[in-house]
Amino acid sequence: MNEPNTNYDSPWKEIIEEYFPQFIEFFFYDAYVEIDWERPYEFLDTELQQLEPDAEIGKRLVDKVAKVWLLNGEEAWVLIHVEVQGQYDSKFPQRMYIYNYRLFDRHKKRVISLAVLADNDVNWRPQSYGYQLGGCRVSLEFPTVKLLDYEAQWQTLEETENPFGLVVMAHLKTKATSQNPESRLQWKLRLVRSLFAKGYNREEIIGLFRFIDWIMFLPKELADSFKVELRNDEEVNRMRYVTSIERLAKEEGVIETLRESVIETLATRFEEVPIRVVEAVNEIDDVAVLKSLFRRAILVSSMAEFEDDLTAF
Structure with a gap:
C-alpha cells in the first residue's frame, strides 16, 4: 500500500468546511477569539481563481477562503493553507504572502493567513516572508501549526471533544501506516469506535466517519474486514448509527x-x-x-x- 493511494485533499476540504469554527478553535485560537461566530461566515472558493499566482497552486495544498465578521463589527477574510501532501516546499512562504496581498488588494479588507503543515521534516517551520531593498522593507508573519507536534500530545487528542482531535489522529496514523495496512485497519477501527464514546450526535458521527473512511484507505480484503467488524459492533453494542455510516460511501x-x-x-x-x-x-x-x-x-x-x-x- 503506497502513499499515492491516499487522497488527502478532498477529505480535508470537506472537513474544514463542515467544522470551520472547530478547525479555527483547535489550531488557531488567537484567530478564533477575534471572530464573531454568532454572525454567518461564507466560503468563497471562487476567490482562489483570482489569487493563484501560477498554475501549480493547489496541487499540494488545500486552500480555503472564508469571509467572516470580527467582534468589532469589521468584515475580514480568512485564508487557510493546509500542506496536505506533506512535502517541503521552499516557495511556500512566498505563496502565503502573494495570497495575502492579492486578497487584500481585491477587497481592501484585513486578511488572516493561516497554515497547517503535514510534512515529515520537524525542522521546516515557515512562519514569515519578507525582503528589503533600497531601504524598503516588506514582510508577512503568519501562524503555522505542525501536525507532527501532535504526536507528543496524543492523550490530549484522545481526550478533546473538538472533532479535529480525531481528524489529526486519523491523518497522522494514515501516514504512519502507509506501509502497514493491517496496522491501519486496527487504527481505523479504533478511531471509528471512539466516535461513539465521545457522545457526538448523528451528523457529527457521519461527518467524522466520512473523513476517517476516506483518508484511511484500505485494500479490498481489509476493507471487507473493516465492514465485518462494524457489523459485529452494531450487533453486540447496539450502536445505532453503524448501519448508517456503512452506507456513507454511497451518499x-x-x-x-x-x-x-x-x-x-x-x-x-x-x-x-x-x-x-x-x-x-x-x-x-x-x-x-x-x-x-x-x-x-x-x-x-x-x-x-x-x-x-x-x-x-
Missing part, C-alpha cells in the same frame, strides 16, 4: 466529490478533458470504482491511457 455528496476529484486531476495534468470522459465519469455511482479511477488519474501517463482504464469499468 450522493461523497460520490459527487469523487467525480469532481477525478475530473479536476485530469484537467490539472492534461489541461483538457474530453466531454465524453466527463460524461462517463459522471455516470459512475460506485465509490470503489471512482476511488480506483482517481488513483489512475494521478498515475496514468496520458488521457488515452485513462480512457482505456475507463472502458474497463
Whole structure:
C-alpha cells in the first residue's frame, strides 16, 4: 500500500468546511477569539481563481477562503493553507504572502493567513516572508501549526471533544501506516469506535466517519474486514448509527466529490478533458470504482491511457 493511494485533499476540504469554527478553535485560537461566530461566515472558493499566482497552486495544498465578521463589527477574510501532501516546499512562504496581498488588494479588507503543515521534516517551520531593498522593507508573519507536534500530545487528542482531535489522529496514523495496512485497519477501527464514546450526535458521527473512511484507505480484503467488524459492533453494542455510516460511501455528496476529484486531476495534468470522459465519469455511482479511477488519474501517463482504464469499468 503506497502513499499515492491516499487522497488527502478532498477529505480535508470537506472537513474544514463542515467544522470551520472547530478547525479555527483547535489550531488557531488567537484567530478564533477575534471572530464573531454568532454572525454567518461564507466560503468563497471562487476567490482562489483570482489569487493563484501560477498554475501549480493547489496541487499540494488545500486552500480555503472564508469571509467572516470580527467582534468589532469589521468584515475580514480568512485564508487557510493546509500542506496536505506533506512535502517541503521552499516557495511556500512566498505563496502565503502573494495570497495575502492579492486578497487584500481585491477587497481592501484585513486578511488572516493561516497554515497547517503535514510534512515529515520537524525542522521546516515557515512562519514569515519578507525582503528589503533600497531601504524598503516588506514582510508577512503568519501562524503555522505542525501536525507532527501532535504526536507528543496524543492523550490530549484522545481526550478533546473538538472533532479535529480525531481528524489529526486519523491523518497522522494514515501516514504512519502507509506501509502497514493491517496496522491501519486496527487504527481505523479504533478511531471509528471512539466516535461513539465521545457522545457526538448523528451528523457529527457521519461527518467524522466520512473523513476517517476516506483518508484511511484500505485494500479490498481489509476493507471487507473493516465492514465485518462494524457489523459485529452494531450487533453486540447496539450502536445505532453503524448501519448508517456503512452506507456513507454511497451518499450522493461523497460520490459527487469523487467525480469532481477525478475530473479536476485530469484537467490539472492534461489541461483538457474530453466531454465524453466527463460524461462517463459522471455516470459512475460506485465509490470503489471512482476511488480506483482517481488513483489512475494521478498515475496514468496520458488521457488515452485513462480512457482505456475507463472502458474497463
